[in-house]
Amino acid sequence: MTSPALLNAVKIVLVGTSHPGNIGGVARAMKNMGLSQLCLVAPRAQFPHPEADLRSSGATDLLEQAQIFERLEDAISDCTLVAGTSARSRNLPWPLINPNQLAGRLHEELRHQQHRVALVFGREDRGLSNEELHLCHLHVHIPCNPDFSSLNLAAAVQVLSYELRMACVGQTTDPEQPFGTEWDVPFADGKALELFFEHLEQTLIEIDFHNPDNPRQLMSRLRRLYLRARPDAMEINMLRGILTQTQKAARTPHGNN
């Protein structure tokens, strides 16, 4: 099934945007492509702002309905699949997909009722932090000239929204649908995942595997691993059951040593 209505379940999340004009440009790009949900996380720009209205070129309805959050976690807490935009170089390499592949993944996700997706864009000057990227299942990189690689924020939103519209409304020539089609259990949402990672970290501290004062990228690596697998709700329950039992065992000797 392809339908413009699928695009209503897509959130565009802008983190720490500095320029009100860019927020307006993003709203215009979104509305051109049929997207409607704009979220701002801790905007550095004044908002609302006349420059945003001007650059939106009539997409003021999106600006008026924009939601504002303090933390990225809150903006994506109801989303089942979250993609963050990323440049190439990161300390800890993470799978990077291109916008066309992303659109295929998101379209697949959107075909399930009650699934919601978010596309997260970083600051004009330095993108998303590693911590923010580690909240995302997918990292997308827009191919660009390596010597001049900083896209305008609205331009980046335009490219990803365009690919998403192509995937959801048709006309894409890309047959690739890399992810499974008929999953039987709903995927874990952002909140369930965060509670799992908190529980995991706490347990690793209790068994003396993890020292928060000397983290050695441990939690980053574990996040990367589990987010790549995209656990469903039952799997998260199972993993948390293991953690609870591990804590219990660590607190109570079994006498089999």
Place this chain on the structure above:
Amino acid sequence: MTSPALLNAVKIVLVGTSHPGNIGGVARAMKNMGLSQLCLVAPRAQFPHPEADLRSSGATDLLEQAQIFERLEDAISDCTLVAGTSARSRNLPWPLINPNQLAGRLHEELRHQQHRVALVFGREDRGLSNEELHLCHLHVHIPCNPDFSSLNLAAAVQVLSYELRMACVGQTTDPEQPFGTEWDVPFADGKALELFFEHLEQTLIEIDFHNPDNPRQLMSRLRRLYLRARPDAMEINMLRGILTQTQKAARTPHGNN
């Protein structure tokens, strides 16, 4: 053959542009995607202009080298294939292709030495005239929301340039390598994975989470989860370190119960 060098044979032609900022935005979008040749036909904007420089965000070299023509015919006189951007409604229907299809056609053309192509964009308020479109071999339409269909000029250039870069430089990731080409650690081999699953099962038995006489699909579900993530060798070492430490903690009380 795919190569960034092919993009040097692509001209972006702007007809009758009104706003100098848009010319700058176009230059930025072009340079981001590795394009370099900008032509202006009868610009209505003042040019050069500080607003163009500002919006180009450093792509001033493209602005300085921009060629200016009075007539579209002259701007495209050395081009072997010309594509014009078009809205849907025209008196005389003309075959419309989408940006992805266009990129394929242009890439095919560019693979021939001495072939040069042009992408022609119209005025902010009313696009290209029918006479101008009739100078073009191909008409391309960017899919958009029919109720809000006027893209910003730089955004339109961004989408077509992006598709062209995708076609000429190739994908950032190989579909056969779903986790990206720049992974820094080899994937775990079958033996390492089996040793991990044995270790996992043994540990789950020791913490009383798993009863082999009543397995409830536990190991099958865990296999499905971890194999989906496709762990690399370092990740498997990390997971096994956690298991070893869990066993140790379960055998030795921490006294914090």
